[in-house]
Amino acid sequence: MKIMLITDAWAPQVNGVVVTLQQVSQQLLQLGHDVKIIHPGLFRTMPCPGYAEIRLAIGAGRQVAAAIRQFKPDALHIATEGPLGYAAWRYATRHRLNFTTAYHTRFPEYLHARLRLPTALSYCWLRRFHGAATRTLVPSPGVRSDLLRQSFDASKLVLWTRGVNTQLFHPHSETQTCTPAHDGESAVFLYAGRLAIEKNIEAFLKLDLPGKKWVVGDGPLREKLEKRYPEVYFAGAKTHAELAHFYRMASVFVFPSQTDTFGLVLLEAMACGCPVAALPAVSTQYVLGNSGAGHIDDDLRTACIKALKIPRSIPADYAKQFSWSQTSQGFLDNLAPIESSPATPATA
Template sequence: MTGWPQRVAIISDAWHPQVNGVVRSLGQLVAELRSRGIEVEVFGPDRFRTLPCPFYPEIRLALLPGQRLHKMLREFKPDALHIATEGPLGLSARRWARVERYAFTTSFHTRFPEYVAARLPFPRAWTERMVYRWIRSFHGAGSAVMAATPSLIKELSGRGFANVCHWTRGVDTAGFTPELRQETEGLVRPVFLYAGRLAVEKNIEAFLSLDLPGSKLVVGDGPDRAGLQRRYPDARFTGMLSGTALTRAYASADVFVFPSRTDTFGLVMLEALACGTPVAAYPVPGPRDILGGVEPAVGKLDEDLRIAAMAALTADRSACRRFAERFSWSAASTMFLNNLVPIASRKSAQKPKGFTTARLPQGLRA
């Protein structure tokens, strides 16, 4: 089968009104696909009865979605099925596809095994190994699993994941812009910014504990916010920001500090760069995939996060913006479409194949 699907079902346990990188990525993808005339339906927790996630009570998970979700999928009659997450909705959609002998794709957005291991009172290595075994089985039922970076593809393949393919991310360069840069009231420059979820896996204390000049600004919310505010009263915590307020925070900072060692991509880094703000991070997958080869022009990677933060102060803010403009959602969405498989290909006893084998032109590759 050639050409792209006209009806795409995306199953995600992360969806509005949640605010995180997975939701922003899927939201941009859906908008781009719909602009091409493709009918897309996202089946998220907002359509079901929910209960709070054990580790993140602000995140709601669908409660026993099986029969209702299966009915919705039958009525929608998708040409392609993509399962984005491994939660209750993802499990239910996977079960339906296997019973119906339908082909589907998945994506690996979150290092769930590491996050679980950080919260349970069991040996970390054992917990990660057990959870990765389950995650590998989940994705192994699909025809392909999409990963955001070359290093993540290599890592997952090394862990025994089969049919791992590349799906990069983009950034909304119209919404995130340097034009909103202004003086930040009450904050002494240089302003070092972190934006994202406030949770243990984000390693935020590695940033807040640094001896840095100027001010530290923290944008976002999460289960660790209250504890971090108590321990680091000199930092300013704004809570969750969105739209113009978020863009203004990015653009008005002098350096964006990304302390995570576990993120699979780090969309917030691209958002900061699109606002002209250089990035300081550890040289780990995610930051290394994005910034490797272009530092020190747009930021700095170093195992000493203070060295990285101070070095990033000298980066060229115009170069940061130009670099971010290379990551288009148009190119990322084309890559996603190329990875999809016809839903009925497995049921008809054919080997699942993508809708198109066309490669992105060099100029469109993010």
């Protein structure tokens, strides 16, 4: 099958959307499918306002349309709602083509946190964008329920879970050279992810914990947080291989975000044997559930202390049930043939 993926999130960005699309595209290629990825690196770009490390394609509408016509895909998947995604959406709706979308990111909540933009306006746009798709893939039942409360079409929302690479993220390490020296006695509480307001990271950093706090990642808040919390070790952005070593060295992985739609880092940490402490959220409730691989509590400190007592074999074993092969098969099962739909196209 010829599959075209349109995404505004791609390397060198480091986030769950990029990892998911990279892993799924690799799996599809191994299965013999012909995959074409349209991403910002193929176009002239500008920095995203307030998030300079994210590049947005500029004036790519005609090029995206030409790419679709030239490739002639059997299925079209629009992964993101950015400039490239919108360009593909316009082309598909104008030509009455079937396509699928995915809901990866809570943009309404992010835009409200950053710019105070009313979430009602953002959800109005998202309903229109995803409403034109044959199906919209969502990462958890909780996210699906949230979208239903925002009047999304229930018949189009389908579950599409995530996986973890257990060849990379596993409990055993041959080297620990990428981690800072420590005495090996005190507990290490680790956060990994973007340093941005929507991640609620200060809920972790301000805690009084019996050990050290490490932070892996980069983002617009890094400089501010480093000054405000000088006792915290900020390691910066790391490769996936380096990140795996940090998970193995940590006593507890702390996940303060309440806006993530899934949280791939949860699976990565658990696959390395690191138990999780988290605040209640649809992502943590779905990923952790009643697994015993972590603790969820309204009091994040309580969750951290309880997670210290969890044997590392429990999260490591639990994470094995999440595979990228299952994720990729779920993606394939929900693709829609691109042939023209009899429905009236949306007005772009």
